Amino acid sequence: MNDERFPGLRRRGFLAATTGAATALALTGCGGSGETATSDGAPRRGGRLRAAFAGGGASETLDPHLASLFADAARAKALFDKLADYGADLSARPRLAERWESNKTLDRWQVTLRKAVFHDGKPVTAEDVLYSYRRIADPQQAFRAKASLEPIDLDASRATGERTIEFVLKRPTAEFPNVLAAFGAYIVPENATEFDDRPIGSGPFRFVSFAPGRSAVLRRFDDHWDGAPLLDEIEFVVANEESARVSALLGGQVEYAHELNPTTARAHEGGGQIEIVRLRNSAMQAFCMKTDRAPFDDKRVREAFFLIADRQELVDGALSGAGEVGNDLFGKGYEYYAADLPQRTQDLDRARALLKQAGAENLKVTLDTSAVAAGFTEAAGIFRDQAAKAGVTIDVRMGSKDSYWSDILDGGTLCCYRSGAMPVEAHISQRLLTDSTTNATKWRHKDFDALYQQAQSTRDRTERAAVYGRMQRRLYTEGGFLVWGFADWIIGTSRTVRGVEKKAPANTLDWARFDRVWLA
Template sequence: MRHTSTQYPAGPARRTVLAASGGTAAALALAACGAAGGRGTDGGSDDGKPRRGGKLRAAFAGGGANETLDPHLTNLFADAARAKALFDKLADFGSDMSARPRLAESWEPNKTLDRWTVVLREAAWHDGKPVTAADVLHSYRRIADPGRAFRAKASLEAIDLDASRARDDRTVEFRLKRPYAEFPNVLAAFGAYIVQDGTETFGRPIGCGPFRHVSFTPGRSLLTRRFDGYWDGAPHLDELEFTVADEESARINALLGGQVEYAHELNPTTARAHEKSGRVRIVRLRNSAMQGFVMKTDRAPFDDRRVREAFFLIADRRELVDGALSGAGEIGNDLFGKGYRYYAAGIPQRKRDLERARSLLREAGHGGGLTVTLDTSPVATGFVEAAEIFKEQAAEAGVTIEVKVGNADTYWSDTLDSGVLACTRSGTMPIETHISQRLLTDSPTNATKWRHEDFDELYRQAQATADETERTALYERMQRRLHAEGGFLVWGFADWIVATASNVRGVAKDAPANTLDWARFDRVWMA
């Protein structure tokens, strides 16, 4: 179970990072290619050989005057992109959600999977000092500080940081509280960046990422410059500037007007309007967000598995993707993580079956009709549209859906414990993380209220199983159970859309939002 970088050759509001169901903390990040420099690009025969030089300006929705460059406080997409430019993590996720080495050169567990040895690669900080084990332990202990509210804290919960130690300058021994076969996911966790030992302020941050800090005005811009000593090779760009444009219209107009060369987060309608104009390049980051409905399994009517199955069969997934996402996505199969490591692709795609749905509802005592309130909100693209579409679909099965539009600012907290049926979405994360944070009895964001001790035991068995084939089989058992009777009605997976100037090259296509190659500007160049 030894992993080294040589295995991977080179090659809460709408603006909140797409890390979890709403604003909840979660692990995240991902990429298409390997640790030593994934180089998936937007393709095209005119890309040619990368050219060095030039400045790229990237427009993101920002966080206002309270923005910080503290990488452990990343919350918005802009925060995550800036942190990636300035800092690095021990690992990051590939597009299949498997952990790929970054600052970690290798990792290896003991036989019982409760002690992991991580060897660091030779890497330097922007001031020339080497990245060391002391930096790693300082960073993780800072994140795990109970007096702070860092998003990665939950991901590091399995580590006994008091017992963990530096064997030497480039070797860290992590001792865990329990067997954890998927420990590399912790190293890749969203926000788990490594900072210099002792660092607590970030006014002029010294990072180890591909770009060095030049200047920063919160709520306006961050200017960075190429770091020639970056361990994964110096960026092609001379300079990279992050600018703030909160409204989508402002971002696309800045791109069209030549004020920026990269516009993050466009809706499908905008993308279609400009895709064939020749003025910009549209890049679709496939499979970036799960879209679905949460059925709360601990209360009527969804405490009856027959009702849950009926709702699975009511959904016309293609109509939901086409209507709520304007076709910018693919249909789901009531499981999280399509295309990710451990995804149970062998489970047949569920199809709409109104006759069977009506039969199940009759068996559950709802032959005379059923009325359910569906909570939704404009908090995310397509939520209100999906609710209205599903309302019409349910009516064909004799179910009355009452759509309730809630407050976007409080939607996620309101629907975590309240109500019976609600729109939901989730960004990229490993299937293991999705299960541990949302589907165990003590999971912190268990919106479906799925609580089954035998299911919890399957998860524990998986984490104590060193053999990957056996572990994969356990994950499939869990997913078959969820597909049959779980509380997530996953109807689709949405694309994430960015746009660039026509002379920008090297933007990864196969990198869902918040993954290694997403917003990876060290591999971008100007043609």
């Protein structure tokens, strides 16, 4: 299953980087060397920032089309550019694409590139874009953005000028800019195949060195189209254990530590030694009900489970309070999210009545979980106790961390689930259509599919939003995702670090935006 990879759900996918490999801290240079901030705090150039991430061991690569870990994505973002990226509300924002425009039927899009150059001084051209997308779409490869590019007919698409491309689509796609912003859809030079020795991109930093599983050093690219970074260099170092990342940060060996747990955050927040940054709404937390099999093929049972959940207790217990309650819909705070629906709360009496109507009194069900993601086992235990109050017996079954996501895609009836940031539209298309490849709830309704196609064929944004609203009201009433919370993603920095964006969920444009960071 890849529903944390896209950031779908994969053990080592986005928002699923786990500990396990031996910790390796390959630290060189001194953070804060060179110019620092002025006396009035204004940003200035200078210094090397050292950032600690969980890594992937000796198999790590700088191939941006293979990026799956947070560390991979952060390095790729520094070295390469995409045509677009996601803003804090998960709407597409132009990057290498200066602008885009569709025809009336939304099945052809003209994209104009801005004037940008690769690290070797060659211009970024339409042919580079087409080569990159065709490489990603290669059926013999497992590149992460392949599914996202599926709407494009790459055989029919063509360069209409050095910096203009006509994308021919297989069907009307109003949200085509989301395709350009897809995770992993980086632009590389035409014919590039090797990336670990001396990769060439058009990103804000250029390659210096790379030791897989240990470190990567990148240097400021002065000719970047969006302006040169303030830092002289950035070094990505690998520390798989959270305790190692925290120790390195406290000891001054790194200035940035990714993926801290809530307990660490509470211990240091406001303490003065390090800064804690919380990226809100970064990970949906849910229970996934299979709607094609008993007992969840009865929508009354699904509604009962919605009403069994005490969401605040789950956030407090499973996330240690580092998040906020959900309302059985993906994408809180994102573009098109149906924020007008009433917040669902626990109602055990109504839940019991629904179960009785469905002939499901004294229901027994198995809940699959695993230590594959933080809070999963805790959430399973809490929900088991909540369900008991409604007369439901839940048997918690522990699964393998290595195979959990593939096991629960088609197997079982109820499981723990989470997902990182992605557009509401992408969540629907990848997980909730009859032919979606990661349809973990087995939600298959032709009328729902038709609504999605209607939205994608609607040019007017307000009208399109209304269609997405109808779809979400249906999911809120009878869908298979019991979305109980949205977790913060937590980062720690030294007090010398400035410019870290605090409002962008993980996986968006301003996450790991090291070209905007400086050292005081």
